[in-house]
Amino acid sequence: MITIKDVAKEAGVSVATISRVLNNKPGVSDETREKVLSVIKRLNYNPNLLGRNLRRMETKMVLVLLPAISNPFYARIVKGIEDVAQKNGYGVMLCNTDSDIERERMYLELLKNKLSDGVIFMAPEIDEEELNDIGEKYAVVQCCEYKEGANVSHVSIDNYKASYKAVKHLIGLGHKHIGLISCKNNFLSTKHREAGYKKALEDSGIEFNPCYIRHGDYSFKSGFRAAHGLLNDFKEITAIFAISDIMAIGAIKACYENGLKVPDDIAIVGFDNISFAPMYNPSLTTVSQPKYDIGCTAMELLIKQIKNKGGNKENIVLEHELIIRQSTVK
Amino acid sequence: MITIKDVAKEAGVSVATISRVLNNKPGVSDETREKVLSVIKRLNYNPNLLGRNLRRMETKMVLVLLPAISNPFYARIVKGIEDVAQKNGYGVMLCNTDSDIERERMYLELLKNKLSDGVIFMAPEIDEEELNDIGEKYAVVQCCEYKEGANVSHVSIDNYKASYKAVKHLIGLGHKHIGLISCKNNFLSTKHREAGYKKALEDSGIEFNPCYIRHGDYSFKSGFRAAHGLLNDFKEITAIFAISDIMAIGAIKACYENGLKVPDDIAIVGFDNISFAPMYNPSLTTVSQPKYDIGCTAMELLIKQIKNKGGNKENIVLEHELIIRQSTVK
DNA sequence: TTGTATGCGTTATCAT
DNA sequence: ATGATAACGCATACAA
Secondary structure, three states: OOOHHHHHHHHOOOHHHHHHHHOOOOOOOHHHHHHHHHHHHHHOOOOOHHHHHHHHOOOOEEEEEEOOOOOOOHHHHHHHHHHHHHHOOOEEEEEEOOOOHHHHHHHHHHHHOOOOOEEEEOOOOOOHHHHHHHHHHOEEEEEOOOOOOOOOEEEEEOHHHHHHHHHHHHHHOOOOOEEEEEEOOOOHHHHHHHHHHHHHHHHOOOOOOHHHEEEEOOOHHHHHHHHHHHHHHOOOOOEEEEOOHHHHHHHHHHHHHOOOOOOOOOEEEEEEOOOOOOOOOOOOEEEEOOHHHHHHHHHHHHHHHHHOOOOOOOEEEEOOEEEOOOOOOO | OOOHHHHHHHHOOOHHHHHHHHOOOOOOOHHHHHHHHHHHHHHOOOOOHHHHHHHHOOOOEEEEEEOOOOOOOHHHHHHHHHHHHHHOOOEEEEEEOOOOHHHHHHHHHHHHOOOOOEEEEOOOOOOHHHHHHHHHHOEEEEEOOOOOOOOOEEEEEOHHHHHHHHHHHHHHOOOOOEEEEEEOOOOHHHHHHHHHHHHHHHHOOOOOOHHHEEEEOOOHHHHHHHHHHHHHHOOOOOEEEEOOHHHHHHHHHHHHHOOOOOOOOOEEEEEEOOOOOOOOOOOOEEEEOOHHHHHHHHHHHHHHHHHOOOOOOOEEEEOOEEEOOOOOOO
8 A cells, every 4th residue: 555655755756745746735835735746646656534534533534314315305404414525525425314213313323433423313313311411422414304402403404384385275275084094103393393284274273083183104005095094984075285295196196096196186396396296197296305404504503613613502493385286286 | 531550550450451441351350340440430530532443443333325304215224224234333323415525435434444344325426446346345335226247246126117016007097198207317216216117008008108207306396297298288197106205295286186086087196105195185195115124234234244345135025015005096 | 734642432452 | 570662644833
């Protein structure tokens, strides 16, 4: 392996000079700099960052923990994170937690072991307390999903308002019996979206029927089953709001298999505006989150924290948008 | 920051002993070991892996370069990679190249800079020569997509046979005018899938019509446009084979918007069996790759190379499967 | 402008 | 069974 010493010897200067050239530091004559660069090129030298990282006690790498890369919702967010990271000289390590707390803890070791300068959680599995502990020692940002109790920055939309708007859209189309496909989990977003649904009904003088709520697990199948159950049990239902696009798509599929046409016989609204939403048949009305901006903002927050050694706790709420497509409008 | 020295001082032993305990090495009395462990716990000590990595000149991390994490095709492959990695004490860094050669090269720096012990390419952008150079110095495996010329291991399916089988399925259903939605790229898989299409026609005595081939770019929209064009120009077409599920889904959408029902008026076959294939409306007939196994195999190959310092060039072909769903069978 | 020398945290070799 | 110490590759404070 070629090291900085080899380059120094070959160029006839000291390692300090090589280091200066590598890091674009001043105090090197143009002549020397050029000679060094040519030797670096000739020897095909690549600095060993293990040495640099140890010395500087930083890695210029950040961790992004996501429940599943297969979830298309995260794609644009990650892009935002990556773009801001790159602009600031940071690399991004994407890590699948599978919503498994052990796997999440495993990856968090990378943080504790100094292999990463900070972490962005897409949906933390660990509880408020553990999150708080980590937040006190390391740079941490929560993105989209977050724990309320923890004193850790987050960036997200207002899920309550977004859900309210989606259900109001259905009510505006004349629907009075609106099913809800929610999830049985502890996500704050879930709680907020359910609350928004109820508030929209209430504000429109429609009585809330708890039986109209079914619970899935964000999967296509669970959306399918939930819709199937709703349609079987309550013939009067003419619209369904699902708190995720994938479950909404499962619901549409269930409608068709029950002989109901969307949107003619039943209207469906999703949440997230994943890339498949406009591709589906029919295309899906849904709530769009500013995913790219969310990612950018999260990374910016993280970098600020890294620079300020953990200060700067901030919570940022970005704007959502209701996108109306074929699944609700005849 | 707590270091190994602090632990040593607190436990009243030398750093060497701490290191032995940390690495589960023999030559430490049970008594001492226990004392050390208790001190480690009490001080909440986390070993700084920057030191270890420099010393051992390895990181126990591998790079996985994918064109886009948003492509659902990669999800199961990555899971296979991760599972095998974890079993062997390796961490996985997922990196989005966006099919951008510069971004790809940027991430390859992590390899050259010793921040990663090896790399798995899902679809290399760099050419044979550059790939070869990297393969000579570092542990490299190509997964699914690969460059033929490069002397670098790969694992994939037989795309020629798979494509042949898919088209034969359509012919078996009585279709004689079969459109092909391919891609304009340099992927070997594309070439092989086109060749399989032609060979299937030929073997069945159906004349190949070059005009029946349209080119997309793996996107939904490109599939939509390609199908739209085919249907407009050639009313006799009753079936379309797309070399990716996403384009196939675009094609189905185009059929519906042209007033054609799938599969009643036209049959569609995709390729990859992404998670959305069974969810679509209608569900999609497609070629399934053993994605999880492909991922596992790639990672196993990579670990072998890391251990053998670059030896062990191997090419492995795994079995595919045609999955028949609603989009072809009435 | 350039060089010398120290240390980052760890592991591993060689003593004891 | 345990300890002292050199080394890994690099950046940097200080000297020249």
